[in-house]
Amino acid sequence: MNTEIKEIFKNSLNPRPEIRSASEKKLSVLQKDYNFLLSLPYSLMKDSDIIIKKTSSIFFKNAVINEWNNKEFEETKKILILRLLEFFTQADEVNIVAFNGILVHFLNNEPVEETNKFITTSALMIKSNDMLQFKIGLEVLLQIWNADKIKYQLENILQIIYKTSGQELMSSLHVLINKKEYKLSYEILKFIAKSYNYYSIPDFLVRIDVFSYTVNLVLQILKIENCSDICTMLCKKWAAIFLYKACNKSIKKFYKNSELSDFIVDNTRFEYIYNVFLYQLKMDCSDSFSISLQTSTVEFLTLCASDKNAYKFMEKDIIFLISEYILPLHNLSENEEDDFENDPEKYLREKYHFFSNNLRNESGTLFCEIVKNLKHNTQGMNWLYQFLFQKLNTYKNNQTPENAKITYGIYFLISNITHSLFKFSKKEFERILNEYVFYDLKNSSIILKSQACYLLSYIEENITFDRNIVEALDATVCLIRERHPILSVDSTLAMNFFISIPDIKIYFKKYIGEVIQSILTLSGSYDIEPLTYLLDNIMETFLNEVTEFAPSLVSSLGNLILSHLTSDQSESEDRIMVVSGFLRSVETIVSSVDKSKVLFRDLYQNFYNVLYYIFSERKDNFYQEALDITNNFLYSFDSIDTSMWHLLSLIIGLPKDDIVLYPTEISEIIDNLVCSGKDTVLDNNIYLKLLSIIKIYCTEIEDTIYDDDFIAGCSVIETLLLNVGDKLFSTYPDNLDIFIKIITENIVKLEDDSTAIVYGLEVIMNCFYLRPLETLHLLKLYQFSDIFFNFIYKKEKSFVVSMIKKYV
Numbered sequence: 001m002n003t004e005i006k007e008i009f010k011n012s013l014n015p016r017p018e019i020r021s022a023s024e025k026k027l028s029v030l031q032k033d034y035n036f037l038l039s040l041p042y043s044l045m046k047d048s049d050i051i052i053k054k055t056s057s058i059f060f061k062n063a064v065i066n067e068w069n070n071k072e073f074e075e076t077k078k079i080l081i082l083r084l085l086e087f088f089t090q091a092d093e094v095n096i097v098a099f100n101g102i103l104v105h106f107l108n109n110e111p112v113e114e115t116n117k118f119i120t121t122s123a124l125m126i127k128s129n130d131m132l133q134f135k136i137g138l139e140v141l142l143q144i145w146n147a148d149k150i151k152y153q154l155e156n157i158l159q160i161i162y163k164t165s166g167q168e169l170m171s172s173l174h175v176l177i178n179k180k181e182y183k184l185s186y187e188i189l190k191f192i193a194k195s196y197n198y199y200s201i202p203d204f205l206v207r208i209d210v211f212s213y214t215v216n217l218v219l220q221i222l223k224i225e226n227c228s229d230i231c232t233m234l235c236k237k238w239a240a241i242f243l244y245k246a247c248n249k250s251i252k253k254f255y256k257n258s259e260l261s262d263f264i265v266d267n268t269r270f271e272y273i274y275n276v277f278l279y280q281l282k283m284d285c286s287d288s289f290s291i292s293l294q295t296s297t298v299e300f301l302t303l304c305a306s307d308k309n310a311y312k313f314m315e316k317d318i319i320f321l322i323s324e325y326i327l328p329l330h331n332l333s334e335n336e337e338d339d340f341e342n343d344p345e346k347y348l349r350e351k352y353h354f355f356s357n358n359l360r361n362e363s364g365t366l367f368c369e370i371v372k373n374l375k376h377n378t379q380g381m382n383w384l385y386q387f388l389f390q391k392l393n394t395y396k397n398n399q400t401p402e403n404a405k406i407t408y409g410i411y412f413l414i415s416n417i418t419h420s421l422f423k424f425s426k427k428e429f430e431r432i433l434n435e436y437v438f439y440d441l442k443n444s445s446i447i448l449k450s451q452a453c454y455l456l457s458y459i460e461e462n463i464t465f466d467r468n469i470v471e472a473l474d475a476t477v478c479l480i481r482e483r484h485p486i487l488s489v490d491s492t493l494a495m496n497f498f499i500s501i502p503d504i505k506i507y508f509k510k511y512i513g514e515v516i517q518s519i520l521t522l523s524g525s526y527d528i529e530p531l532t533y534l535l536d537n538i539m540e541t542f543l544n545e546v547t548e549f550a551p552s553l554v555s556s557l558g559n560l561i562l563s564h565l566t567s568d569q570s571e572s573e574d575r576i577m578v579v580s581g582f583l584r585s586v587e588t589i590v591s592s593v594d595k596s597k598v599l600f601r602d603l604y605q606n607f608y609n610v611l612y613y614i615f616s617e618r619k620d621n622f623y624q625e626a627l628d629i630t631n632n633f634l635y636s637f638d639s640i641d642t643s644m645w646h647l648l649s650l651i652i653g654l655p656k657d658d659i660v661l662y663p664t665e666i667s668e669i670i671d672n673l674v675c676s677g678k679d680t681v682l683d684n685n686i687y688l689k690l691l692s693i694i695k696i697y698c699t700e701i702e703d704t705i706y707d708d709d710f711i712a713g714c715s716v717i718e719t720l721l722l723n724v725g726d727k728l729f730s731t732y733p734d735n736l737d738i739f740i741k742i743i744t745e746n747i748v749k750l751e752d753d754s755t756a757i758v759y760g761l762e763v764i765m766n767c768f769y770l771r772p773l774e775t776l777h778l779l780k781l782y783q784f785s786d787i788f789f790n791f792i793y794k795k796e797k798s799f800v801v802s803m804i805k806k807y808v
Contacts, residue, residue, distance in 0.1 A: 002043075005030075009044065009055040031063040034076040041087050045095045053094050061098035065105050081106060081114075085121070088136045100143055107147035115150065119157055126165035126172070134172070137165075138187055145194055155200040162195070162204035170210065174217060182231035186238055189218070193242035201255075208259045211246075215263070218243050222276050225283070233290040240280070240296035247273065247300060251307050265309070274304065274313045281325050291359055298362045305369035318370060318380070323387065329363045331409035332447065340447055344485040345526065351454075352489075352528050353574070364416050371417045381424045388414065392436045404448055407440075411451045415458040422461040429461070434468050441475045446487055449479060453490035456497040457530070465503035473498050477511050480518050485525070492518045493530055499541050512538065512545050520556050523582070524563065527574035532581020539588050547593045554589055555606040557582050562610055565619060576621050583625035590632045604633050608643055615650035620658055627651070627665040634672040640680070648673055652689040659696050663712030666693065671719045679724055682731050690716060691738070698742050705749050707756040714743070714759035721766040729771060736771055737778055739763060744784040747791075758795050764788060 008030075011023035030036055037060065044056035064080065067073040084106070087099050107115050118140075125137030144150065144157060162169075169188055176185040192214065196205055204210060218239035227233055249255050250264035264270060280297045301321070304310035314321070339347035350358075374380035391410045395403035414421065414432065422429045440452040453476060463469065476498070479491035495515050498504050516538065519531050539546050546553065561582050569575050590603055607629070613619070614626045630647060637644070651669060659666060670690060674681050681687060697713030699705070717739055720728055729736055747760040767775040779785040 006044070006047070006049070006052050009052055009059065012055055012059075013051070027059060031059075031067065034067075034073060037063055037067075038076060038079060038083075041083075041090065041095070041099075045098070046090070050094070057095040057098040060095075061101040064102050068105060068109060081110075081118070084118075085125075085136060085140070088139060089132060096139070100139075100146075103140060103143050104147045107144065108149035112153055115153075116157065116160060119144070120160055120164060123161045123164035126168050135184065138184070138191070142187060142191055154198065158195055158198065158200075158202045162202040166202070166204035166210070170213060177217065177221060177235075182229070182235045185221075186231055186235040189221070189235060189238040189242065193238050193245070196242060197245050206255075206257050206260070208257070208263065211260050212263055215243065215246065219273065219276055222280065233293065236280075237290050237292040237296070240277070240293050240300075243273065243277070244296045244300045244303070248303055251303060251310060270310065271313050274300075274310075277301065278314075278317060281321075295359055295362050298359065298366050302362070302366045302369050305366060305373060311373055318374070319383075322367065322370065322384075326363045326367050327391075327406070327409050327413065329360050329409075330412040332405035337405075337447070340450075340486060347486055348489055348526055348528065349574075352530065360412075364412070367413060368416050371420050375420045375424055385421070385425065385428050388432065392432070396436065396439065399444070404445060407436075407448060408451045411437075411448075411455040415455045418455075418459045418461060422459075426461075426464075430464060433459075433463065433472075438468055438472045438475070441472060441479070446484060450484075450487045450490040453479065453487070453494035457490070457493040457495075459497045460500050463497075463501055465501055469498070469501060469504055470507050473504060473507060473511075477514065480514070488518060489522055489526065489528060489531075492522060493528075493534055496530075496534055496537060499537055505541070509542065509545060512542055513549070516546075516553065520560060523578060524560055527564075527569070527572065527578045529574065529577045529581060532578055532585065535585050536581070536588065539585060539592075543588075543592055547589065550589050550593050551599065551602040551606055554586055554603050557586050558607045558610045562613060565610075565613060565617075571621075579622060580625060583622055583629065587625060587629050587632065590629055600633070600636050608647070612643075612647055612650070615647065615654070618654075618658075623654075623658060623662060624665070627662055627669065631665065631669050631672060634669060634676065637676055640673070640676050649686070649689075652686070652693060656696055659693055660701060660709065663697055663706075663709045667697070667712035667715045670716050674719045674723045679727055681720070682724060682728060687728075687732070690720070691735075694739075695742065698746050700746070700749070705746055705756075707750070707754050710746065710750065710754075710756040711759045714756070714763050717742075717763045718759075718766060721763070721770060725766070725770045736767060736774055739767060740775065740778040740784075741782065744779070744782045744787075748787070757791060761788070761791055761795060 008023050008026050011019050012027060014020045014023065040056055040060045044052055045060060047053045047056070068077060080102070084099065084103060088096070091099055106118070122137045122140035125133045126141075128134055128137070141161060144154065150157065169192065173185060173188045173192070176182075176188070192205075195202060196214075205214075221235055221239040222243070224232060224236060227236060246260075247264055247270075250261040253261055255261045264273070277297050277300045280293060301314065304314050336347065336350075339350075371384070374384060388410060391406055395407040418429075421432075437452045437455060440448045442449075444452070456472075456476070476491050476494050479487055482488070492515060495508075495511075498508055516535065519535050522528070523531050561579055564575055564579050567575075586607060590607075593599060593603065611626050611630055614622050630651065634640075634644065634648075640648070648669070651666065652673075670693070681690065694713045694716050697709040697716070701709070743760045743763050747757055750756050750760075764775065764779070776785065779788055
């Protein structure tokens with residue numbers, strides 16, 4: 001039998017679908033055999049065959065989690081929880097993953113009393129002299145950070161842990177560091193660092209003696225040299241994370257116990273901390289140097305640069321930081337050079353993924369903070385300009401590959417501080433452009449041409465217009481035409497620089513179509529959000545010229561958006577931002593072009609499929625833009641055709657959770673729908689959806705009525721009353737009662753000074769106009785007539801404001 005079961009597990013990985021499927025069916029049966037499940041940690045999960053061990057461990061974890069809430073599994077679950085710590089004592093690097101997964105599921109799904117009892121038992125193991133018990137207790141405690149559903153109990157859980165064994169955790173860390181046992185040390189330090197970074201720090205850790213002890217200990221760890229093994233580096237990494245966070249909270253006075261902040265910001269101590277951090281950058285650790293450790297160090301230095309009291313400690317090191325550390329991180333690396341030639345997509349993704357938390361980006365932020373301090377120091381800014389000129393001159397006079405790599409880095413640095421450089425000296429800044437950047441556009445290697453364009457794309461200053469600018473524009477357009485993937489992106493984005501110069505518009509106009517085509521072509525291959533901003537910029541600056549070919553542009557954008565939405569990467573963050581940008585561009589075109597019927601119908605027909613796809617496939621990331629575009633179209637149509645009815649049916653049929661997010665947009669669409677559709681909206685299927693939307697907006701959501709929602713609901717009722725009121729009450733006689741009841745029950749739940757009250761009163765007034773006696777009767781029935789007239793008296797002036805907003 002054991003052999004047969006092993007075969008089942010092996011076949012679960014079989015490349016042949018029919019064999020794999022048969023194995024999965026057998027495993028689904030075994031999942032219901034709870035005795036078999038409980039036997040796995042003692043049998044197959046210890047098998048010498050690594051495949052059997054891995055597959056059975058994965059099966060065990062998934063099966064337990066899947067069966068967890070089944071009533072039949074209840075007794076087995078109790079046994080499993082009792083044995084869970086025992087499983088950890090026998091765990092190895094393979095099956096520990098399964099046990100941790102089950103532990104996290106237990107913490108997420110069982111009552112607080114049960115999980116706290118388990119955590120207390122684990123915390124007590126930290127006090128044991130048995131190292132195995134200590135390790136198991138620590139392993140369990142580390143998993144609390146992976147259990148998302150207990151985050152609201154985390155404050156209490158941390159109090160339990162540190163009250164039970166806080167002293168032992170600290171003393172054990174000290175002993176292990178002295179013994180150079182860094183694997184356990186970094187795990188303890190990781191737990192402590194995360195605990196200190198939690199918004200509510202446990203009482204034990206807030207004690208000044210414990211805090212000062214921890215700070216001194218991590219400083220000792222950071223001073224460890226010759227750290228070539230991974231555990232030592234992880235230990236230093238978490239020491240740096242803790243110390244940076246502690247300094248950040250202290251400088252910003254986030255600690256509730258001011259003693260902690262005072263301890264850190266003491267001048268002598270803070271200077272010592274600064275020197276320990278700085279030393280991390282000066283150590284020669286070559287390839288073994290931890291990027292995470294450097295990142296925390298750079299974050300600390302950025303913190304110092306942003307605080308005037310801390311900056312005084314780093315002033316003496318500015319030249320070292322810029323020339324010896326920050327610039328080398330921005331220079332062209334061998335990997336970048338290789339990607340430029342062989343993997344353009346990777347190169348562009350890393351270059352334009354601004355929010356990636358990599359060391360270059362962090363050091364760029366540090367550089368910006370340093371320059372913020374230098375710009376108030378004439379001597380410092382003069383040094384910076386001379387430093388930049390010296391590096392650029394070196395390459396121009398001696399164009400070696402090494403010098404080119406440095407110029408590449410210099411252009412990166414300048415792109416971060418264009419405004420500060422320009423503000424300090426327009427003359428010197430324009431000298432950089434004329435003597436170096438424009439020169440490299442024509443005369444340097446393709447990678448420096450590309451980097452020169454990259455720099456230009458960041459410049460938004462009022463540069464002096466002359467013949468050099470025109471020639472640079474022509475040269476950059478020539479680079480677009482070269483069709484090199486990276487060069488095309490950088491040179492296309494460089495158009496932002498030229499558009500920002502007013503006097504060049506007459507020269508730029510002839511290139512508009514070509515640049516827009518480049519944007520569309522590149523956007524079909526790469527998710528680069530700045531391309532969408534460039535398109536926005538062009539349309540804002542040259543709107544009249546763009547609208548001349550509006551239908552074809554909207555059609556191209558529509559095809560591009562559909563291509564992105566139907567791809568495998570449609571939910572990626574970069575893709576979402578790009579698609580949102582293009583939808584924004586379409587909205588600009590639609591809202592700006594002449595509303596002549598032929599042109600507007602062309603735009604609508606060219607973009608209809610995109611709107612229909614977004615709502616039919618529930619692409620909710622783009623509802624905001626799609627609703628705005630739909631409303632623009634609908635507002636300009638005299639009547640609603642079949643295709644628009646299909647689109648509007650999708651919109652008013654959206655789920656409640658989506659409807660509630662867009663009260664203004666959807667109420668405006670309904671207003672246009674009713675105005676154009678008239679009696680058609682009284683079709684039972686359509687009207688019931690409108691009534692449902694009214695109830696969503698005008699009634700409580702999570703015990704709260706929001707002003708914007710209530711106003712939107714009232715606006716929908718009002719547009720129905722004003723446009724089809726008589727026919728509505730004839731078709732649905734009970735709806736007067738429904739409207740009055742909705743308003744009277746919910747208007748009193750609004751704040752007294754809420755502007756939404758006026759909108760509710762106006763609904764009742766419109767009901768009076770259409771059905772005066774019935775309306776009065778209903779107000780008395782709901783004991784609201786006196787309240788209504790009191791509201792009218794109190795809100796008299798507000799009615800004038802409301803009318804102005806509606807009709808002016």
